[in-house]
Amino acid sequence: xxxxxxxxxxxxxxxxxxxxxxxxxxxxxxxxxxxxxxxxxxxxxxxxxxxxxxxxxxxxxxxxxxxxxxxxxxxxxxxxxxxxxxxxxxxxxxxxxxxxxxxxxxxxxxxxxxxxxxxxxxxxxxxxxxxxxxxxxxxxxxxxxxxxxxxxxxxxxxxxxxxxxxxxxxxxxxxxxxxxxxxxxxxxxxxxxxxxxxxxxxxxxxxxxxxxxxxxxxxxxxxxxxxxxxxxxxxxxxxxxxxxxxxxxxxxxxxxxxxxxxxxxxxxxxxxxxxxxxxxxxxxxxxxxxxxxxxxxxxxx
Amino acid sequence: xxxxxxxxxxxxxxxxxxxxxxxxxxxxxxxxxxxxxxxxxxxxxxxxxxxxxxxxxxxxxxxxxxxxxxxxxxxxxxxxxxxxxxxxxxxxxxxxxxxxxxxxxxxxxxxxxxxxxxxxxxxxxxxxxxxxxxxxxxxxxxxxxxxxxxxxxxxxxxxxxxxxxxxxxxxxxxxxxxxxxxxxxxxxxxxxxxxxxxxxxxxxxxxxxxxxxxxxxxxxxxxxxxxxxxxxxxxxxxxxxxxxxxxxxxxxxxxxxxxxxxxxxxxxxxxxxxxxxxxxxxxxxxxxxxxxxxxxxxxxxxxxxxxxxxxxxxxxxxxxxxxxxxxxxxxxxxxxxxxxxxxxxxxxxxxxxxxxxxxxxxxxxxxxxxxxxxxxxxxxxxxxxxxxxxxxxxxxxxxxxxxxxxxxxxxxxxxxxxxxxxxxxxxxxxxxxxxxxxxxxxxxxxxxxxxxxxxxxxxxxxxxxxxxxxxxxxxxxxxxxxxxxxxxxxxxxxxxxxxxxxxxxxxxxxxxxxxxxxxxxxxxxxxxxxxxxxxxxxxxxxxxxxxxxxxxxxxxxxxxxxxxxxxxxxxxxxxxxxxxxxxxxxxxxxxxxxxx
Numbered sequence: 001x002x003x004x005x006x007x008x009x010x011x012x013x014x015x016x017x018x019x020x021x022x023x024x025x026x027x028x029x030x031x032x033x034x035x036x037x038x039x040x041x042x043x044x045x046x047x048x049x050x051x052x053x054x055x056x057x058x059x060x061x062x063x064x065x066x067x068x069x070x071x072x073x074x075x076x077x078x079x080x081x082x083x084x085x086x087x088x089x090x091x092x093x094x095x096x097x098x099x100x101x102x103x104x105x106x107x108x109x110x111x112x113x114x115x116x117x118x119x120x121x122x123x124x125x126x127x128x129x130x131x132x133x134x135x136x137x138x139x140x141x142x143x144x145x146x147x148x149x150x151x152x153x154x155x156x157x158x159x160x161x162x163x164x165x166x167x168x169x170x171x172x173x174x175x176x177x178x179x180x181x182x183x184x185x186x187x188x189x190x191x192x193x194x195x196x197x198x199x200x201x202x203x204x205x206x207x208x209x210x211x212x213x214x215x216x217x218x219x220x221x222x223x224x225x226x227x228x229x230x231x232x233x234x235x236x237x238x239x240x241x242x243x244x245x246x247x248x249x250x251x252x253x254x255x256x257x258x259x260x261x262x263x264x265x266x267x268x269x270x271x272x273x274x275x276x277x278x279x280x281x282x283x284x285x286x287x288x289x290x291x292x293x294x295x296x297x298x299x300x301x
Numbered sequence: 302x303x304x305x306x307x308x309x310x311x312x313x314x315x316x317x318x319x320x321x322x323x324x325x326x327x328x329x330x331x332x333x334x335x336x337x338x339x340x341x342x343x344x345x346x347x348x349x350x351x352x353x354x355x356x357x358x359x360x361x362x363x364x365x366x367x368x369x370x371x372x373x374x375x376x377x378x379x380x381x382x383x384x385x386x387x388x389x390x391x392x393x394x395x396x397x398x399x400x401x402x403x404x405x406x407x408x409x410x411x412x413x414x415x416x417x418x419x420x421x422x423x424x425x426x427x428x429x430x431x432x433x434x435x436x437x438x439x440x441x442x443x444x445x446x447x448x449x450x451x452x453x454x455x456x457x458x459x460x461x462x463x464x465x466x467x468x469x470x471x472x473x474x475x476x477x478x479x480x481x482x483x484x485x486x487x488x489x490x491x492x493x494x495x496x497x498x499x500x501x502x503x504x505x506x507x508x509x510x511x512x513x514x515x516x517x518x519x520x521x522x523x524x525x526x527x528x529x530x531x532x533x534x535x536x537x538x539x540x541x542x543x544x545x546x547x548x549x550x551x552x553x554x555x556x557x558x559x560x561x562x563x564x565x566x567x568x569x570x571x572x573x574x575x576x577x578x579x580x581x582x583x584x585x586x587x588x589x590x591x592x593x594x595x596x597x598x599x600x601x602x603x604x605x606x607x608x609x610x611x612x613x614x615x616x617x618x619x620x621x622x623x624x625x626x627x628x629x630x631x632x633x634x635x636x637x638x639x640x641x642x643x644x645x646x647x648x649x650x651x652x653x654x655x656x657x658x659x660x661x662x663x664x665x666x667x668x669x670x671x672x673x674x675x676x677x678x679x680x681x682x683x684x685x686x687x688x689x690x691x692x693x694x695x696x697x698x699x700x701x702x703x704x705x706x707x708x709x710x711x712x713x714x715x716x717x718x719x720x721x722x723x724x725x726x727x728x729x730x731x732x733x734x735x736x737x738x739x740x741x742x743x744x745x746x747x748x749x750x751x752x753x754x755x756x757x758x759x760x761x762x763x764x765x766x767x768x769x770x771x772x773x774x775x776x777x778x779x780x781x782x783x784x785x786x787x788x789x790x791x792x793x794x795x796x797x798x799x800x801x802x803x804x805x806x807x808x809x810x811x812x813x814x815x816x817x818x819x820x821x822x823x824x825x826x827x828x829x830x831x832x833x834x835x836x837x838x839x840x841x842x843x844x845x846x847x848x849x850x851x852x853x854x855x856x857x858x859x860x861x862x863x864x865x866x867x868x869x870x871x872x873x874x875x876x877x878x879x880x881x882x883x884x885x886x887x888x889x890x891x892x893x894x895x896x897x
Contacts, residue, residue: 082779132774134784134820167761168776168783197479200510204539206476217479222472222510230507236818237774237783239760 047301048074049085049164052272054280058252059288065092065099066250066293067157069107071115073122081125082166086114087295089177091158091250093224098155102148106157106225109147110172113140114163134235137163137172141225141233148226156224159233160192160248164240164297173234175224177250177293180262181241188263189241193234195223218255245272246297249279252290256283272296317386329386330371337378345378352380358430359453366418366449387449392437396499402522405529406564407446408499409555414448415440415492416552423485423548431483435491436473437498472506473498476539486541489551493536493544500525500533513537528558581866583893584882585621589614592870593886596636596676596835598644599879600658605644606884606892607633613646613654614892615661618882621894625661629654635676636716636875638684640698645684647673653686653696665701669694674714675726676755681738685724687713693726695740705740716755716795718763721777725763727752733765733773735780744780748773753793755835757803762817764803766792772805772813774820784820788813795835795875797843802857804843806832812845812853814860824860828853830871839878839897844885846872852885852895866895 049072057064069088075081088110092103117136120127141159148157158175171179176194183189193199198218201207212218225231240246245266253262257279265282269275276294283292305317316332335352337345356373368385375381392411396403415435422430434452441449475490477483494505497513501521508516514537518530532554538544545551591610598605603624604616609632615624631649638645643664644656649672655664671689678685683704684696689712695704707724715727723743724736731748733756749769756765763777768791774783789809796805802823806812808831814823834846842863843855848871854863870889877884883895 129781132782132784165781166776166779168781170783195509197510201476201479204476204511206511206539220479222506228506230504232507234819236816236820237762238818 044301046074046076046081047083047299048072049083049297049299050272051085051087051295051297052274052276053295054273054276054293056252056280056284056288056292058290058292059284061291063100064291065103066090066252066291067092067100067103067107068293068295069111070295071111072297073118075122075125083164083299084118084122085164085297086111086161087164087246087248087297088159088161089248089250089293089295090160090225091175091177091252091291091293093156093158093219093221098152099157101152102155102157102226105147105151106144106159109144110140110159110161113143133163133165133168133170134237137161137170137235138233141172141174141231141235145225145231152226154226156221156226158221158250159225162246162248162297164246164299167240167242167299168237169240169246170235170237174231175221177248178254180247180249180254180259181238182245182247182263182266182296183241184243184267186260186263186267188259190259191238194221195234196221213255219251240299242299244298246295248295248297250291250293252288252292253279253283253294255290256286256288256292266296272298318383330383331368331386333382333384335380335382337380349375349380355453356382358425362422362425362430364418364421365447366414367421368449368451387441387443387451389441389443389449391451392440392442392448392495392499394438395442396437396502402502402524403499405500405525405562406559408496409529409559409564410446411440411442411448411499412492412496413552413555413559415450415495416548416555418448418450419485419488419492419548420552423488429485431485432488432491433478433483435488435495437495440495472504472508472510475541476511477541484541485548486544486546489536489544489548490538490541492548492551493533496533497537500529511539526558526562526564528561529555532558581864581895583866583895585894587614587616587621587623587892589886589890589892591632592888592890593892594632594634594873594888595886596875597877597884597886597892598637598639599877599884600639600644603658604877604884604892604894605637605639605646605658606886607635607637607646607648608886608890609634611648611650613637613644613656615644615658616892618879618894621892627654627656627661627663631672634674634874635686638677638679640679640684645677645679647675647677647686647688649673651688651690653677653684653694655701667694667696667701667703671712674712676716678717678719680719681722685717685719685726687715687717687726687728689714693717693724693734693736695724695738707734707736707740707742709734711751714753715765718756718758720758723777725756725758725765725777727754727756727765727767729753731767731769733775733780735763735777746773746775746780746782750791751793754805755795757796757798759798759817764796764798764805764817766794766796766805766807768793770807772796772803772807772815774803774817786813786815786820786822790831792833794833797836797838799838799857804836804838804845804857806834806836806845806847808832810847810849812836812843812847812855814843814857823858826853826855826860826862833873835875837876837878839883842897844876844878844883844897846874846876846885846887848873850887850889852876852883852893854883854897866893868893 067090071086073084090103090106092099158177160177161172163170173192176196179191181189197220198212198215202212266275318332360370370384372383439452473491473494589608595607604618612626629648635647653667669688669690675687693707709728711730717726729751733746735743748767751768754766766772772786788807792807794806812826828847829849831848836843836845851865868887874886881897886892
């Protein structure tokens with residue numbers, strides 16, 4: 001298992017290498033000039049998925065039950081190879097140490113399952129993939145369910161995963177972590193629907209969004225990985241937001257910072273890494289009641 | 302004497318035991334064990350006191366649907382309740398074991414008994430007793446088919462509260478229970494939910510909370526009477542005030558429903574199904590000399606339709622009068638296309654014909670080496686179509702000459718879709734091709750059987766059906782399968798997509814509506830025969846023909862039938878809807894026009 005991931009680590013560092021090169025002294029561009037706006041105005045080849053991510057315990061928890069997984073692959077030179085990316089956030093629960101066992105089991109299982117499926121594609125893209133992306137995602141979540149039930153019985157975890165291939169992203173979602181499309185015009189569009197009791201009450205008009213935000217039972221989920229025999233994940237495919245970014249985060253972020261502020265923070269940041277740090281800092285400044293995790297992804301070129 | 306563990310719950314086990322106070326007879330009792338897990342001794346003591354107080358109340362209850370309580374005691378951190386042993390099965394097990402649906406009369410009988418026992422509990426003095434946990438697993442059905450309510454909320458205090466993000470799969474509880482308000486009306490909702498589960502076999506714990514309204518009973522189980530459905534709907538209202546105000550009034554409504562449907566009386570039902578069959582009259586109909594298998598085209602006041610009688614007809618759209626007809630040397634099963642005053646039509650005579658829309662005179666023809674079953678598609682100065690000669694043809698509109706021919710492995714009967722400088726088409730061996738404007742393949746996908754279906758595209762995703770029983774959604778740029786949807790049988794029909802939905806007919810007789818993002822079935826509409834006609838959406842309705850001879854008009858969002866029009870032959874072509882008028886050809890030789 002370890003050696004399998006090691007193989008991918010070389011790939012994973014590719015986009016990072018690209019941005020590092022831009023940062024060497026011989027390139028007379030400041031950090032700000034290399035920011036999001038600059039990226040749009042310059043022609044970038046090949047098309048690639050760049051990302052930033054950040055994580056914090058928050059200010060009121062002594063340990064972290066969130067997990068994140070990021071994988072971006074770029075192959076240059078052959079016009080037919082689209083960028084591939086896999087981005088997952090999981091927020092574990094269940095008390096004691098079991099929450100983090102659940103979230104890490106879910107993320108590792110899904111990462112392993114999906115990257116194995118794409119191994120051939122990355123090395124030899126002309127061999128088509130038979131299995132529909134949504135079925136792969138479903139199978140990965142089923143595997144995660146099995147792994148979590150085994151590793152930490154009684155615990156549970158949310159999972160929000162985006163598998164990006166070319167212009168389309170397939171999202172697998174269980175629980176109340178969220179995926180957002182951040183549009184350049186300032187719109188912050190939630191792509192996922194929380195599987196939480198309070199969200200459901202809000203959808204039904206039983207409580208207002210304000211009441212939901214302060215509801216004592218806002219942490220109760222009606223769907224989670226590791227819970228129940230039958231799991232019905234939300235799986236759907238949408239065009240990747242372009243221009244714009246994909247944000248995946250745990251409730252430690254979205255539960256604390258209003259949606260529109262998240263969009264503003266990202267728009268004001270010079271790059272995706274800084275944007276993630278600013279998001280996390282903002283959640284901590286607002287009290288940091290829970291673990292905070294954020295991944296930002298952008299498709300450039 | 303403990304005999305067997307009969308259940309394990311969140312807070313302890315339930316045992317079957319024999320009461321040794323009566324050594325000469327076998328008296329079975331259930332012993333419920335509750336483990337006190339609260340860490341704080343004060344809280345623990347509190348829990349035990351609550352338990353004993355409630356046990357005392359329950360011990361005084363005397364009702365045929367409530368188990369007798371014989372004894373209770375506490376030892377260390379465990380408390381025990383000794384109660385009547387109920388023979389039979391719980392309702393949840395019964396639902397799961399039953400192959401089909403439980404019958405309405407049986408469920409109705411239980412529901413009435415449950416109302417009785419709730420009514421009894423709610424009228425308890427001095428304080429009403431709220432059951433709080435009505436669900437199928439708490440309802441026992443004994444061998445004489447009567448119900449007994451088990452697992453009173455007495456065990457509730459033993460559940461230690463969790464901190465942080467928690468999981469709850471209640472499913473049966475009403476919205477207000479989550480605000481900490483649980484009155485008699487909460488039990489009524491939960492009873493409605495329990496009956497809903499029993500009748501629909503849809504476990505509410507697997508569905509979003511409070512989503513019963515999205516799962517109308519009769520849609521899942523059409524055998525249920527509208528009367529019973531209405532009662533359950535009332536019980537399941539979000540707003541407690543909109544529900545029955547007492548269990549007694551719900552019982553009365555159930556009894557009334559049962560009388561009306563005849564389930565509660567021995568007299569046979571007087572109900573007769575009245576189906577309004579409003580006769581739909583065509584505005585006009587035009588008779589060709591043979592079957593009309595193709596799809597019409599509307600252009601500047603005229604309707605163009607090909608027939609198996611070799612002709613392409615031009616008709617006045619207003620009255621159906623013949624403008625002209627143009628004879629090819631083979632059957633015409635394709636849909637005409639129009640470009641700058643010329644009508645393009647493929648024929649089984651292996652040719653593409655280009656005819657003046659005004660005069661019906663041929664301008665030029667283009668020869669292929671096989672029959673043409675694929676309809677022409679015009680884009681970027683070229684006409685694209687497939688042929689049985691195993692080629693996809695691109696013909697220059699100005700010169701009438703081939704720009705290129707793309708060789709395929711089998712006949713191409715699928716109509717090409719052209720977008721973003723690419724041409725998409727299926728092939729009879731199951732290949733699906735994406736070809737660029739130079740005639741070079743960009744990617745291809747192989748389905749297990751023929752793709753006769755003509756693709757359509759929206760938001761970078763291309764949709765088509767195959768005879769292999771799958772409906773496919775592929776990434777238009779690279780050909781990855783994003784999702785596939787299983788139909789009952791294969792399909793040669795073509796999809797239609799709009800507003801996040803895609804519609805497709807299948808040889809299994811269904812017209813499916815599928816969510817394009819989630820690949821979930823939104824609805825299916827069953828016709829009496831296979832569907833090879835392609836659906837068309839106009840305003841908020843889907844129009845689609847079936848080999849059963851009918852043209853159906855179905856609500857696009859719900860799948861409910863608005864009307865149907867019966868022809869005397871199978872319909873294999875697709876409708877055209879233009880300006881509130883539907884044009885549809887039938888194998889009975891007629892082209893019909895109907896008000897949409």
